Amino acid sequence: MPFNDLREYISALEREGEIQRIEQEVDPDLEVGAIIRRSYDLRAPAPLFLSLKGYPRGRIFGAPIGLSRQQGRPFARFAISMDMPPESTPLEIIEEYIRRIQKPLKPVLVKDGPCKENILKGDDVDLNVFPAPLLHDGDGGRYLGTWHANITRDPDTGVHNWGLYRLMIHDKKSMGGLFQPIQNIGVQYYTKYEPRGLPMEFAIAMGTEPVTPWIAGTRFPPNVSEADIIGAIRGAPLELVKCETVDLAVPATSEIVIEGIVPPKERKEEGPFGEYTGFMAGDRIPRPVYHVTAISYRNDPIVPVTCMGVPVDDAAVSLSLTKAANILEETRSRGFPVKAVYCPPEAVSHWTVVSTKVPYPGYSRYLAHAVWGIPWGRSAWYLVIVEEDVDVTDMGQVLWAISTMCHPKRGVVQVENVPGHPLLPFLGPEEKHKNLAAYTLLDCTWPRDWPRDAIPLKISFEKAWPKEIQEKVLKNWRSYGYKE
Ligand SMILES: Cc1cc2nc3c(=O)[nH]c(=O)nc-3n(C[C@H](O)[C@H](O)[C@H](O)COP(=O)(O)O)c2cc1C
Numbered sequence: 001m002p003f004n005d006l007r008e009y010i011s012a013l014e015r016e017g018e019i020q021r022i023e024q025e026v027d028p029d030l031e032v033g034a035i036i037r038r039s040y041d042l043r044a045p046a047p048l049f050l051s052l053k054g055y056p057r058g059r060i061f062g063a064p065i066g067l068s069r070q071q072g073r074p075f076a077r078f079a080i081s082m083d084m085p086p087e088s089t090p091l092e093i094i095e096e097y098i099r100r101i102q103k104p105l106k107p108v109l110v111k112d113g114p115c116k117e118n119i120l121k122g123d124d125v126d127l128n129v130f131p132a133p134l135l136h137d138g139d140g141g142r143y144l145g146t147w148h149a150n151i152t153r154d155p156d157t158g159v160h161n162w163g164l165y166r167l168m169i170h171d172k173k174s175m176g177g178l179f180q181p182i183q184n185i186g187v188q189y190y191t192k193y194e195p196r197g198l199p200m201e202f203a204i205a206m207g208t209e210p211v212t213p214w215i216a217g218t219r220f221p222p223n224v225s226e227a228d229i230i231g232a233i234r235g236a237p238l239e240l241v242k243c244e245t246v247d248l249a250v251p252a253t254s255e256i257v258i259e260g261i262v263p264p265k266e267r268k269e270e271g272p273f274g275e276y277t278g279f280m281a282g283d284r285i286p287r288p289v290y291h292v293t294a295i296s297y298r299n300d301p302i303v304p305v306t307c308m309g310v311p312v313d314d315a316a317v318s319l320s321l322t323k324a325a326n327i328l329e330e331t332r333s334r335g336f337p338v339k340a341v342y343c344p345p346e347a348v349s350h351w352t353v354v355s356t357k358v359p360y361p362g363y364s365r366y367l368a369h370a371v372w373g374i375p376w377g378r379s380a381w382y383l384v385i386v387e388e389d390v391d392v393t394d395m396g397q398v399l400w401a402i403s404t405m406c407h408p409k410r411g412v413v414q415v416e417n418v419p420g421h422p423l424l425p426f427l428g429p430e431e432k433h434k435n436l437a438a439y440t441l442l443d444c445t446w447p448r449d450w451p452r453d454a455i456p457l458k459i460s461f462e463k464a465w466p467k468e469i470q471e472k473v474l475k476n477w478r479s480y481g482y483k484e
Contacts, residue, residue: 002083002209002234005114005253006302009081009210010061013046016086018068018077020045027053028060028142033135036062036307043069046077048302058131059302061207064147065214065314067345078317081210082233090393091340094325097233101329104224105231107238113252119244120295126172127292130256135307136274140284141168143273144175144258147304147314148206149216149226151248152185155192160248161185162226164217167204167290168270175258175290176270178282180421184222189262189288199261201246202290207255207302209234214318219326219375245293255301260293276319277348278310279425312345319349326376327352336367342392352380353392361449365413368441378419381437386444389458401444413441 003009013019020039026032026049035047040063049060068076068086076086079093088096120126132144145167153160161184167175179185193200205212211233215226231237240249243259250257267286274280306314320343328341337357343349356367364385371377386392386401406412420427420437427437446455457464465473 002211002236003081005209006061006207006255006304010048010302012080013077016076016080017070018045018080020047022047022049023051025051025053028055028058028131028133029053030134030137032060032062032131032133032305033307036135036305037309037313039063040066040307040309040313043067043074052131055131057300059300060131060133060305061302062305062307063314064210064304064306065317067312067317075317075321078214078321081214083235090321090324090342093321094328094341097322097325098329100235101229101232103232104228105234105237106225107227107231107240107249109249110239110241110252113239113241113254114298115241115250115252115254115257115296117299118297121244121293125292125295127169127175127258127295128172129295130297130301130303132169132303133305133307135305136280136309138280139168139273140269140271141170141176143168144303145177145204145206146308147213147306148204149208149212149251150177150185151203151205151250152188152200153248154184154188154222155196155198157223159223160225160227161188161222162212162216162230164213166273168273170268170270170289173292174268175292176268176287177290178271178273178287182419182421184220187222193262194264197264199263201248201261202259203243203246203248203250204256204258204290205250205254206258207298207304208251209238209253212238212251213304214314214322217315217318218322219378221375243294244296254298256295256297256303258290258292258295260291262288262290274307274309275423276308276313276315277350277423277425281423281425283422311348316345316348319343320345320347323349323376323379324352327354327371327374327380330374330377331367331370334370336370338367339388340392344393344395346395347382349379351382351384352377353384353386353398355386355388355390355392356445357388358445358448361447363448364443364445365441368413368439368443372415372418372439379421380439381424382440382442384442384444387446390444402442405444405446406442411443413443415439415441 046063052058065077073086079088132142149162165179239252241252270287324341331338339355
């Protein structure tokens with residue numbers, strides 16, 4: 001059964017040993033962030049902060065889908081969020097995700113929901129009622145929004161976009177954040193609302209059932225409503241309620257809903273912020289301003305928080321899995337005989353490893369350009385293409401493939417002057433300013449224009465010994481004295 005709210009998800013995690021309740025008083029200024037960060041480093045259970053200094057009724061839930069240290073179930077939290085067994089492997093999660101998103105389910109509108117238990121409007125609006133943490137030393141402010149859905153509507157098509165874009169508190173009634181012109185919200189704001197002199201309505205849904213934030217953080221084409229995809233992943237439609245002051249709808253069980261407008265032509269300094277790359281790579285510069293017209297929230301609301309930084313954290317997990325799934329689905333649907341795709345979360349989704357059959361000479365480069373041309377592939381800065389017998393989730397095998405099968409010159413293909421983004425730490429100041437980056441393909445497949453006998457034999461247990469010897473050795477393994 002899918003989860004109806006964040007509280008059900010937290011209970012399920014607790015049953016699986018994935019929650020650490022913290023009763024001791026903790027300071028939202030830096031201490032919360034440091035605890036969440038250390039929990040990632042140790043792969044410890046997700047911290048649930050129950051006593052926050054200065055916020056008698058505040059609660060924070062950290063590391064919502066961080067990796068687990070429990071044996072054989074590193075992706076337990078993500079799998080549980082999809083209502084899958086905690087032991088699910090990343091490749092099982094990716095294949096299941098692809099299966100489920102084939103059947104989008106539209107949300108249903110309901111009259112009321114727990115998110116309406118408390119409503120603040122007009123002069124009562126005050127963002128400071130929530131324990132927004134100062135996460136990293138050096139952040140430009142307190143970030144209330146790190147793990148939520150930011151809902152806006154395209155003024156031309158009416159399609160609603162659910163994205164995940166950070167939110168820093170400016171004052172009790174306004175927030176600032178980073179969104180880029182290439183993202184769906186950026187297209188709506190910079191090319192539609194703002195040039196027409198119109199305010200863009202927004203609704204932030206925070207503390208929802210667990211799928212919403214990571215689908216919001218996943219790239220979809222502008223004509224796709226992420227709410228329908230969330231329904232597909234859950235196998236049940238989301239229940240939405242209407243907002244109080246804007247013409248948008250939000251999940252009825254959200255812990256906190258913040259609504260309002262982003263006016264045209266207004267900017268205020270926002271950032272910097274410790275980012276998903278593991279660096280504070282962005283600037284403090286003037287960015288659009290979210291003016292809050294209403295806040296509604298559940299009794300004793302829980303603020304979900306991800307504290308991004310050196311991998312592996314929630315962003316690295318979700319971006320890696322959903323990016324791999326998107327690339328696998330898109331390349332397969334275009335007829336490429338791709339076997340598996342994996343973006344190791346340690347590489348913050350910047351590396352993509354693709355294993356594939358190689359049907360003809362020149363295929364790898366063709367496939368590489370196809371990957372770079374699809375929505376998530378746009379940020380496959382390092383693309384590694386390997387033969388189908390390499391396990392893309394085993395970095396030992398991938399490293400071996402790069403070291404032995406990728407020609408140090410011919411196998412490395414570079415493409416310059418592709419669209420970048422301002423958070424990439426490897427870009428120089430000028431490239432950041434121009435928003436330009438580059439791609440590298442490491443082609444670890446054997447050239448199919450070589451004569452067959454030029455391709456060396458792989459010396460692995462499975463390939464270099466006759467079947468009958470393999471079977472004999474496996475059968476006798478314990479009688480040789482081995483325990484496992
Ligand atoms: C935890 C997390 C935080 C994110 N924060 C931001 C952000 O502050 N600004 C941004 O432009 N993208 C951010 N992203 C990436 C976007 O959410 C992602 O590109 C998403 O696809 C945007 O939706 P869109 O494709 O509908 O524009 C974040 C992603 C995650 C997982």
